[in-house]
Amino acid sequence: MASAPAPGVVVVFDFDRTIIDWDSDDWVITKLGAADAFLRLRPTMRWNPLMDRMMAELHARGKTAEDIRDCLMSAPLDAHVISSIKTAAALGCDLRVVSDANTFFIETVLAHHGVLGCFSEISTNPARVDADGRLRISPFHDTAAAPHGCSLCPENMCKGKIIEKIQSMADTKNQHFIYIGDGKGDYCPSLKLSEGDYVMPKENYPLWKLICNNKQLLKAEVHPWNSGEDLEKTLLKLVNKMITPPAQVSSLDCSKCEMSKPASTEVGHHQALRVPH
Ligand SMILES: [Mg+2]
Numbered sequence: 001m002a003s004a005p006a007p008g009v010v011v012v013f014d015f016d017r018t019i020i021d022w023d024s025d026d027w028v029i030t031k032l033g034a035a036d037a038f039l040r041l042r043p044t045m046r047w048n049p050l051m052d053r054m055m056a057e058l059h060a061r062g063k064t065a066e067d068i069r070d071c072l073m074s075a076p077l078d079a080h081v082i083s084s085i086k087t088a089a090a091l092g093c094d095l096r097v098v099s100d101a102n103t104f105f106i107e108t109v110l111a112h113h114g115v116l117g118c119f120s121e122i123s124t125n126p127a128r129v130d131a132d133g134r135l136r137i138s139p140f141h142d143t144a145a146a147p148h149g150c151s152l153c154p155e156n157m158c159k160g161k162i163i164e165k166i167q168s169m170a171d172t173k174n175q176h177f178i179y180i181g182d183g184k185g186d187y188c189p190s191l192k193l194s195e196g197d198y199v200m201p202k203e204n205y206p207l208w209k210l211i212c213n214n215k216q217l218l219k220a221e222v223h224p225w226n227s228g229e230d231l232e233k234t235l236l237k238l239v240n241k242m243i244t245p246p247a248q249v250s251s252l253d254c255s256k257c258e259m260s261k262p263a264s265t266e267v268g269h270h271q272a273l274r275v276p277h
């Protein structure tokens, strides 16, 4: 897949309202008819244990894990987002998902649209189907034994801690991040990014608003987007910029030049990067 390596470009995607234009928890609960239970329990429970509880509600109402899978597969995924994932992976970027959804929902959607293999790691709340056939959702962090201690984030997951871990595993100083997200939970990881990194907040959503409130707090460059098409255009423009710095173009071999030929216009870049699928 990685025919033109782009060592050091790490693209981190949030999932809900970023890769998908909807919220997977909301989709499953609403489509499978448990919105009443959700509204009743929401004031009394934190989100992560509530989702585990909602899976119990669905199970009690005769909905199987297969029903949940079918429900997730019936939801749309923007063709531009699929194409941006495939192209970034083909260019050798290290693609990751960091999400407060769960492994079952995310893997189902990404596999259904043929892009699961594009990602090197999915950091999210673990999910499994138990002996009774009920989907169980657990917190990403062991909240009792090892609380993450970040005041910005929900207790089950600090995305900033995940970014710090990826940063600490880097074997090169040339590694740079592109972080794409929309929600409040994406603010903490955005603050962890360094100079030379990029954050792509979804316009008019909580992450974008938090960033706009105090732009000086961020070291990363901010590039908002507002649709799947805009996400693709913005992401591939940034990837192209990162993998073909002008000073290094002459040292690339022919196959790499073929993939990332600098073009004179943004539209040219975009077309040069597109991979048929
Ligand atoms: Mg989100």
Ligand SMILES: [Zn+2]
Binding pocket: 150, 151, 152, 153, 157, 158, 159, 160, 161, 188, 189
């Ligand atoms: Zn945090």
